[in-house]
Each structure stands twice: as structure tokens, then as C-alpha cells.
Amino acid sequence: MxxxxxxxxxxxxxxxxxxxxxxxxxxxxxxxxxxxxxxxxxxxxxxxxxxxxxxxxxxxxxxxxxxxxxxxxxxxxxxxxxxxxxxxxxxxxxxxxxxxxxxxxxxxxxxxxxxxxxxxxxxxxxxxxLEPLTENHRQYADLSGGILLAEGRRFEGTFVCMGNPHFVTFLNDIDTIDIARYGAVMERDSNFPERCNIEFAQILSDGAIRTRVWERGSGITMACGTGACATAVAAALTGRASRRSEIRMDGGTLQIEWRTTDNHVYMTxxxxxxxxxxxxx
The missing domain is CATH 3.10.310.10 (Diaminopimelate Epimerase; Chain A, domain 1)
Incomplete structure (x- = not known):
């Protein structure tokens, strides 16, 4: 030094x-x-x-x-x-x-x-x-139809590119799942030539989305802005939420709107x- x-x-x-x-x-x-x-x-x-x-x-x-x-x-x-x-x-x-x-x-x-x-x-x-993408062959090879296997567990999810790659999987055990165990494996899955950010999400009873993050290159983080956007897009695409979502992460809450006027995602x-x-x- x-x-x-x-x-x-x-x-x-x-x-x-x-x-x-x-x-x-x-x-x-x-x-x-x-x-x-x-x-x-x-x-x-x-x-x-x-x-x-x-x-x-x-x-x-x-x-x-x-x-x-x-x-x-x-x-x-x-x-x-x-x-x-x-x-x-x-x-x-x-x-x-x-x-x-x-x-x-x-x-x-x-x-x-x-x-x-x-x-x-x-x-x-x-x-x-800007505009989310659900296909990016440089970031997502999609070798298994949206299914990842990690440590003997099967994860079904949605790929969303917010400039960087995200794989969003919806679960029912968001607070107890060992995201370090699974995220480390999923980040480096063969589907992702450049590795990937992994979001574990759950729809709450009030309609908000609880999201926990395994961030590419950093591991578990308290929040991820692009990850919140990807989660909101994945929730809308799969019919779990509207195009406005409240994303509750470990470190705080983000408001996400996927506008129909320009197809851009706005994060506040x-x-x-x-x-x-x-x-x-």
C-alpha cells in the first residue's frame, strides 16, 4: 500500500x-x-x-x-x-x-x-x-427450459436481463432457504456464460414481493436494484403481480414500475x- x-x-x-x-x-x-x-x-x-x-x-x-x-x-x-x-x-x-x-x-x-x-x-x-430483456444469448444459454438444479433441489425461474443477468425463482420458504448454499451454485450454472445474479422471491399476503439476493461477484447482499427490477418483471410475466410492485429486500423497500408507455422499468x-x-x- x-x-x-x-x-x-x-x-x-x-x-x-x-x-x-x-x-x-x-x-x-x-x-x-x-x-x-x-x-x-x-x-x-x-x-x-x-x-x-x-x-x-x-x-x-x-x-x-x-x-x-x-x-x-x-x-x-x-x-x-x-x-x-x-x-x-x-x-x-x-x-x-x-x-x-x-x-x-x-x-x-x-x-x-x-x-x-x-x-x-x-x-x-x-x-x-430502460427496457428489460428475457433473452440474451450472451448471458443466458437456456439449456434446461428455465429449470436449474442446485444441491439436489429443483428451481424453476425466469431469466431477466436488466443490462446484467438475473434469474428469479419464486418460492414458499423465502425466510428459511439457505440462499448461500444454493445461490453460489446457481450463479455458476452452465446456463450462464457470464455467471448470474440470483433472486429468491415470494409473494406476500398483502401483494408485496419479498426478495432475497445472491449477487454475482459479491454473494449475499442486503438489496440489489437491478434484482428488484428483474423480480418485478418476472412477477408480471408469470401473472403473480401487476406492472407495479413493492419489492421488500433485507435492507429496505424499492418501488418498481414497468410502464406500458415505453416498456421501461422505473425504480424508486x-x-x-x-x-x-x-x-x-
């Missing part, structure tokens, strides 16, 4: 926590390695990964997000992280816009900031997550700053 100090901000969206660095001010030369070291909850800062706030590569965007999982692999998109970036940019005075175009590896996402009455604090953010939820600090690179 060098003597160079990098300022970071720890943030979370519905418990999905990442370490954020503004690369307009600080260079992170090896973000893959840094994500592994800094994400360690015992020896580092602790988090689900590292998020870099960068200059965009296109005039169509205001800023760019790069996101690295806790295992050092680079992810295409994270809905919770994108909401946190919206809050960071506005509250730290980097923009006065309440509609921000954010470049990601899965396209340019529009962040719509919802402010408090004084216009100083971002209370929640709606993200246009909170974003919170936890603390600021410095760490050696």
Missing part, C-alpha cells in the same frame, strides 16, 4: 453498501484490486464493492459510473449505486440538476432526484432502468451517506 491517500464516501441504497470515489479528484490505479481490499469487512472499509464516479465518454451523459464487485470483477450496472451517485452529485454540489444522465456499461440511465421541501437534500431517486428508492474517510491506495 502506498502513502497516497484517497478520499472516499461510504453510501448505501436499501442496505446495498458501496465505497464511492470521485475520480475527478482522485485516481484509483487498480480498482479491481482496491475493491477486493477495501470491501473486506474485517480488514478494509467494508462494503459490497467499489464505485467510481467518472467523467463521461459521451456528450449524451453528465457523469459515468464504474462499479466493481467485492471479488474485484467489474459489473455492468447497479441500481442502488446509481441512486447513491445521484444523491452524492447533488448534495456535494457537483451538479444542480435534478435529472442526471449517468453513463454505465449497460447504457445511459436517467436519474430523477426527489428533493426535500428546502431543495437541499435528496430524499429518494427514481432511475429509468432511498440513498444514504454513511460516512467519509481516507484510505491508502
Amino acid at each position: 502506498s502513502d497516497k491517500k484517497i478520499h472516499f464516501t461510504k453510501m448505501h441504497g436499501a442496505g446495498n453498501d458501496y465505497i464511492y470515489v470521485n475520480t475527478l479528484l482522485y485516481d484509483v490505479n487498480d480498482p479491481n484490486s482496491a475493491s477486493v481490499r477495501w470491501s473486506d469487512r474485517h480488514k478494509g472499509i467494508g462494503g459490497d464493492g467499489l464505485v467510481l464516479i467518472c467523467r463521461p465518454t459521451t456528450d449524451a451523459a453528465d457523469y459515468r459510473m464504474r462499479i466493481f464487485n467485492a471479488d474485484g470483477s467489474e459489473a455492468m450496472m447497479c441500481g442502488n449505486a446509481s441512486r447513491c451517485i445521484g444523491k452524492y452529485l447533488y448534495e456535494r454540489g457537483l451538479t444542480d440538476k435534478t435529472e442526471i444522465k449517468l453513463e454505465t456499461l449497460s447504457g445511459i440511465k436517467t436519474l430523477m432526484l426527489h428533493l426535500d421541501n428546502e431543495g437541499k437534500t435528496v430524499e429518494s431517486v427514481t432511475v429509468d432502468m 428508492g432511498p440513498a444514504e451517506i454513511v460516512f467519509d474517510g481516507e484510505i491508502g491506495e
Whole structure:
């Protein structure tokens, strides 16, 4: 580790926590390695990964997000992280816009900031997550007709691409299932050439959807924004819910709307700053 100090901000969206660095001010030369070291909850800062706030590569965007999982692999998109970036940019005075175009590896996402009455604090953010796909041959080979076998158990589910791959399976034992046991196997199933995020979901008596997440490259996480979107789409496609869903995850609740007007999925939820600090690179 060098003597160079990098300022970071720890943030979370519905418990999905990442370490954020503004690369307009600080260079992170090896973000893959840094994500592994800094994400360690015992020896580092602790988090689900590292998020870099960068200059965009296109005039169509205001800023760019790069996101690295806790295992050092680079992810295409994270809905919770994108909401946190919206809050960071506005509250730290980097923009006065309440509609921000954010470049990601899965396209340019529009962040719509919802402010408090004084216009100083971002209370929640709606993200246009664009159009979901149920086929993506690069991410999903579909070798077994939507059936995965893991540790002797059969899981029937729905593949949904929200830029990144998700497999959503609906269960009746959501609170007792060992998602670490099954998720680790399902993530690396031969159906998924690039590995996959796995959502275990259950329709509750009040119509909300309880969802637990095994996130590709990070393992169990408190929430996953793209996973919440994928769960809502899968529920609508299978007739379990309408195109508006309340997704209750371990870290909090997200509101998802799959609009008929443009076929885009819109995700609304909170974003919170936890603390600021410095760490050696």
C-alpha cells in the first residue's frame, strides 16, 4: 500500500453498501484490486464493492459510473449505486440538476432526484432502468427450459436481463432457504456464460414481493436494484403481480414500475451517506 491517500464516501441504497470515489479528484490505479481490499469487512472499509464516479465518454451523459464487485470483477450496472451517485452529485454540489444522465456499461440511465421541501437534500431517486430483456444469448444459454438444479433441489425461474443477468425463482420458504448454499451454485450454472445474479422471491399476503439476493461477484447482499427490477418483471410475466410492485429486500423497500408507455422499468428508492474517510491506495 502506498502513502497516497484517497478520499472516499461510504453510501448505501436499501442496505446495498458501496465505497464511492470521485475520480475527478482522485485516481484509483487498480480498482479491481482496491475493491477486493477495501470491501473486506474485517480488514478494509467494508462494503459490497467499489464505485467510481467518472467523467463521461459521451456528450449524451453528465457523469459515468464504474462499479466493481467485492471479488474485484467489474459489473455492468447497479441500481442502488446509481441512486447513491445521484444523491452524492447533488448534495456535494457537483451538479444542480435534478435529472442526471449517468453513463454505465449497460447504457445511459436517467436519474430523477426527489428533493426535500428546502431543495437541499435528496430524499429518494427514481432511475429509468430502460427496457428489460428475457433473452440474451450472451448471458443466458437456456439449456434446461428455465429449470436449474442446485444441491439436489429443483428451481424453476425466469431469466431477466436488466443490462446484467438475473434469474428469479419464486418460492414458499423465502425466510428459511439457505440462499448461500444454493445461490453460489446457481450463479455458476452452465446456463450462464457470464455467471448470474440470483433472486429468491415470494409473494406476500398483502401483494408485496419479498426478495432475497445472491449477487454475482459479491454473494449475499442486503438489496440489489437491478434484482428488484428483474423480480418485478418476472412477477408480471408469470401473472403473480401487476406492472407495479413493492419489492421488500433485507435492507429496505424499492418501488418498481414497468410502464406500458415505453416498456421501461422505473425504480424508486432511498440513498444514504454513511460516512467519509481516507484510505491508502
